[in-house]
Amino acid sequence: MPEAYRKHSTGTTFLAFNTTTTTTTTATATTTKNKQEEEIYTCHFYYKYFMRENPLPGPLPLPFVGNIIDRGFDEFDEYTERMQKKYGLDELDVAGKGIALNHNVNVWKFNRHFISRALLTPSFSKYSVIWTQNLVEEMMDYWKDGEDDDGNFKTNIVEWSHRFTTDSITHFTTGMRVHTIEAHYNELLLSRNKKPRKSVNDLKDATKFFKSIKTLIIGVYFFIIVPPFIRKYFPFLSNENKKHLQNRDWLFSKIDELIKSRRREIEYTPLNQPLRFDMLTSMLTAYTDRDICEVKYYDEEYTSRPLTDEEVRGNLWETFVAGIDTTANLFTFVVYFLDKYPNVLRKLRDELDLFFKKLGDHRLDLDCLSQLVYTEAIIKEIFRIYTPAPYTARNSTAEDVVAGLVWPEGTQYIINIHGVNNNEVYWDEPEKFNPERWFNNQKSEKLMPHVVFGGGRRVCPGRKLSYIELKCMIALIYHKLDIELVVKDTPLKTKFVLIRAFPELNVRIKPRQNNI
Numbered sequence: 001m002p003e004a005y006r007k008h009s010t011g012t013t014f015l016a017f018n019t020t021t022t023t024t025t026t027a028t029a030t031t032t033k034n035k036q037e038e039e040i041y042t043c044h045f046y047y048k049y050f051m052r053e054n055p056l057p058g059p060l061p062l063p064f065v066g067n068i069i070d071r072g073f074d075e076f077d078e079y080t081e082r083m084q085k086k087y088g089l090d091e092l093d094v095a096g097k098g099i100a101l102n103h104n105v106n107v108w109k110f111n112r113h114f115i116s117r118a119l120l121t122p123s124f125s126k127y128s129v130i131w132t133q134n135l136v137e138e139m140m141d142y143w144k145d146g147e148d149d150d151g152n153f154k155t156n157i158v159e160w161s162h163r164f165t166t167d168s169i170t171h172f173t174t175g176m177r178v179h180t181i182e183a184h185y186n187e188l189l190l191s192r193n194k195k196p197r198k199s200v201n202d203l204k205d206a207t208k209f210f211k212s213i214k215t216l217i218i219g220v221y222f223f224i225i226v227p228p229f230i231r232k233y234f235p236f237l238s239n240e241n242k243k244h245l246q247n248r249d250w251l252f253s254k255i256d257e258l259i260k261s262r263r264r265e266i267e268y269t270p271l272n273q274p275l276r277f278d279m280l281t282s283m284l285t286a287y288t289d290r291d292i293c294e295v296k297y298y299d300e301e302y303t304s305r306p307l308t309d310e311e312v313r314g315n316l317w318e319t320f321v322a323g324i325d326t327t328a329n330l331f332t333f334v335v336y337f338l339d340k341y342p343n344v345l346r347k348l349r350d351e352l353d354l355f356f357k358k359l360g361d362h363r364l365d366l367d368c369l370s371q372l373v374y375t376e377a378i379i380k381e382i383f384r385i386y387t388p389a390p391y392t393a394r395n396s397t398a399e400d401v402v403a404g405l406v407w408p409e410g411t412q413y414i415i416n417i418h419g420v421n422n423n424e425v426y427w428d429e430p431e432k433f434n435p436e437r438w439f440n441n442q443k444s445e446k447l448m449p450h451v452v453f454g455g456g457r458r459v460c461p462g463r464k465l466s467y468i469e470l471k472c473m474i475a476l477i478y479h480k481l482d483i484e485l486v487v488k489d490t491p492l493k494t495k496f497v498l499i500r501a502f503p504e505l506n507v508r509i510k511p512r513q514n515n516i
């Protein structure tokens, strides 16, 4: 086994571990009943495109992957299995409750059903457009107010983008408004010795909430990577350990309060009055008389019992975590590429000018967003060339042959999505940023190896929402504003821990000039 592993791990596009434990923080591995099932096919599907030896886009998800193999893979396997079972994510109490960090196929299936029926319905998409437009406009108002004397607003777009997706995802999942954008604006004013705006909202709590989600994500890495003994007894790390547990308790208690109060709210809302429209309400009312979801799908497997509060909480926090950084980072990549490619920006503006002229005083809706074909091509191209989540993983539950080698049951495949999207066998000049390729009948279109959101049964349930958010942001912002990099030749340098991100990207925002 280690021999086979070595053959395929050095610089190739997939890695395989023979371990029954999920040792990566993506933890998307699942168990399937037999190898005919779709998960296994997904592996083959990806593998078909792994012909080119792609350099990996940064260090692997965990520092021990890569060099541990040389030290003895079997020991590593045993070590991580022990650590995971006994301490790891179980101690942080985050594994096995929702879907992303869950490899119990039955529990996953049950939860996934409730998430999909909440996020993937047409009425959810329609509502997302309306609400996203309002939120983008709100953010642009702060930018306008934040202008310096020269009419510019210099700021770090990474922070705004993450605040935006936090406000957005928390609203879509829970119906509540966490004003982290507003909180950020006031923090900026204070840091620039300006008077903060008066607010009726609890901005302190908003900032705490934002930071708490970020800390929880780091906590997940920390609990997987750092062995329990070191975590508990090394001076600095034991404080970190405590901090992560306290943070989890705070965030989970907030979510628990919210679930309880929403249950009460549903109970006391008269039958003739509408309920809120969000994922939480959808999960709590599923298959009851108050079901807000228009897609009714009766199957005993899902209608036999409602979700417990613990399951609802697991699904909520995982959706926050999965939906914030991914879309936010992609938007910052858009800002970067549009600054570097003025000809693409010009074409984008041509499309936007026509689009908004036609739209007149109407608001954006789902139908009209589909007319933004060039905007969509830009998004697709950046997803391809700079895939924000470059890896995913699968566990096999039966022996299988991949790359002419027999892999035993329990092999974990780490799939290099970035490699799929940049394979020159299927893409013309894959290294070239070229949105036009989405209009040309080039060879890659026939094969469709564009796998940004994973594939198969575990495909990302937030993919539609992500496109809606990105289209609304690009259209509304670039129609009205210029966003330029403060340092013109900023190199494309990102950090990578499971997903790719700019640590920061300083830009100058100003009203759009007429020349382009």
Ligand code: HEM
Pocket (backbone or CB within 6 Å): 028, 099, 100, 101, 112, 119, 169, 318, 319, 322, 323, 324, 326, 327, 328, 330, 388, 389, 391, 392, 393, 452, 453, 454, 455, 456, 457, 458, 459, 460, 461, 462, 463, 465, 466
């Ligand atoms: C740029 C945007 C996004 C990208 C690139 C992305 C990418 C991915 C990828 C690659 C996976 C793994 C799929 C697989 O293994 O087959 C995934 C899973 C997931 N994503 Fe996303 N995602 C994005 C946005 C979102 C949003 C907005 C949400 C929430 C509304 C979300 C929620 C999830 C969840 C809950 C999972 C776990 C699914 C499961 O294990 O069954 N994602 N995403």
